[in-house]
Amino acid sequence: MTKDFQSVIGLEIHVQLASASKMFCACPSGAKAALPPNAALCPVCAGHPGALPVTNAQAVRLAVKAGLGLNAQINRTSVFARKNYFYPDLPKGYQITQDDKPICQGGYIEVQTEDGQSKKINITRAHLEEDAGKSMHEGAASLVDLNRAGVPLLEIVSEPDMRSAAEAYNYLTGLKSIMQWLEVSNADMEKGELRVDVNLSLMPKGAAEFGTKVEIKNLNSFKAVKDAINYEITRQSGVLKEGGIILQETRLWNEDKNATEVMRSKETAREYRYFPEQDLPPLVLSAEFIEEVKAALPPLPAQKRAQYARDYNLSAYDAGVMTLNKDICAYFEAALKAGAQPKAAVNWIATDILGKLNAENKEITQSPLPPQGLAALIKAVESGKISTKIAKEVFTNAWQSGKSVEELLKNTGGQISDEGQLEAWAKEAIADNPKAAAEFKAGNAKAIGALVGNVMKKSQGKANPAVLNKIINKLLA
Numbered sequence: 001m002t003k004d005f006q007s008v009i010g011l012e013i014h015v016q017l018a019s020a021s022k023m024f025c026a027c028p029s030g031a032k033a034a035l036p037p038n039a040a041l042c043p044v045c046a047g048h049p050g051a052l053p054v055t056n057a058q059a060v061r062l063a064v065k066a067g068l069g070l071n072a073q074i075n076r077t078s079v080f081a082r083k084n085y086f087y088p089d090l091p092k093g094y095q096i097t098q099d100d101k102p103i104c105q106g107g108y109i110e111v112q113t114e115d116g117q118s119k120k121i122n123i124t125r126a127h128l129e130e131d132a133g134k135s136m137h138e139g140a141a142s143l144v145d146l147n148r149a150g151v152p153l154l155e156i157v158s159e160p161d162m163r164s165a166a167e168a169y170n171y172l173t174g175l176k177s178i179m180q181w182l183e184v185s186n187a188d189m190e191k192g193e194l195r196v197d198v199n200l201s202l203m204p205k206g207a208a209e210f211g212t213k214v215e216i217k218n219l220n221s222f223k224a225v226k227d228a229i230n231y232e233i234t235r236q237s238g239v240l241k242e243g244g245i246i247l248q249e250t251r252l253w254n255e256d257k258n259a260t261e262v263m264r265s266k267e268t269a270r271e272y273r274y275f276p277e278q279d280l281p282p283l284v285l286s287a288e289f290i291e292e293v294k295a296a297l298p299p300l301p302a303q304k305r306a307q308y309a310r311d312y313n314l315s316a317y318d319a320g321v322m323t324l325n326k327d328i329c330a331y332f333e334a335a336l337k338a339g340a341q342p343k344a345a346v347n348w349i350a351t352d353i354l355g356k357l358n359a360e361n362k363e364i365t366q367s368p369l370p371p372q373g374l375a376a377l378i379k380a381v382e383s384g385k386i387s388t389k390i391a392k393e394v395f396t397n398a399w400q401s402g403k404s405v406e407e408l409l410k411n412t413g414g415q416i417s418d419e420g421q422l423e424a425w426a427k428e429a430i431a432d433n434p435k436a437a438a439e440f441k442a443g444n445a446k447a448i449g450a451l452v453g454n455v456m457k458k459s460q461g462k463a464n465p466a467v468l469n470k471i472i473n474k475l476l477a
């Protein structure tokens, strides 16, 4: 990256609202719209003259929920507008969106910076709009599928508050997590339910005025966002260092070339003309409605993180992992309820369970090990019944066989804590490793590792490490 320049980043994120129908008609949306091309269509979303739109109440409710989750102000009155431009997959010739009176205003998400500090990324606004259709190009022919035309979207615009790719990534992760948590959107990027535009400029370090910004459009994975930002920082600082100027333009991310490419310059930019949408009345929300949505909100990830840090003394990082999504959170809490010690539960979930699930491309709800099983395993280690090593074996066994931990523990020989037996093994280990024994005696505490390891081998991992340590210390005192 660059030492001389500071990057300034803002994100515009389109989130597909989890409503069963489209924004202004009753046609199916989301998973229900997985129909043959142009099967989820009616005169309204196909743009037939004279067909009148009706606002989808469920989409409005989801937008309010999202706004509350983003700490935004919900405007009691918002207004729909027509954004005019010509595009083959926009049958009406305009998109219904919100212009100067959006449904949500202000707000913020708290994110972690690279040095582990907490930082507020402010949100300018969030507004309701409809999606466009999809063009497909096959040879010389261009085909249009309008199933997506009219699907409800919430566009969330941030302030240019991010200063690195990592901060933008953390903001995106936080936003996605809130959307899923509140069931506002499935926010599956692979399905196009969350799309990101990046605005990025550079300014000399210490400067107060932002540089010329470049927009990178339609990024559809977290990795693409990170890569595109890093690419642009390098490209723009290269141009500036050579005394060049940054052109205000829109660029696209080319994944194959690992580079951004010019899509259109300022001169060829689309001229959007906004008109009030005469077919829809202003959207007026009652204070009671907003209160009702607020009252039904579950505790948010940030609240859960604060609670975990306070009640279980978890680090910000650990609390973050346990609140990555609602299901991980529920799993963690169920394990605690079944008697697991919090820090041990975090370690098992974050490392072993999520590690295996990620490798198998599965969600925590598909874990072969239920939270109660995890709790049983943790309790067995804590009480000294089994060693950590045996616990890992039981874990792997339970994962692969689908047998319950409780059942597997019954057939697992307990830990060997018999001092006579352990002392005999320890003496053998010392005789076998005179060098390690001498080093330990001379004050090198780490040298005990070779002796413990030797006994572990003899005991097939069943020696109680705490008792064994005490015995070796006694023998070499």
Ligand SMILES: [Zn+2]
Binding pocket: 022, 025, 026, 027, 040, 041, 042, 043, 044, 045, 046, 150
């Ligand atoms: Zn329709």
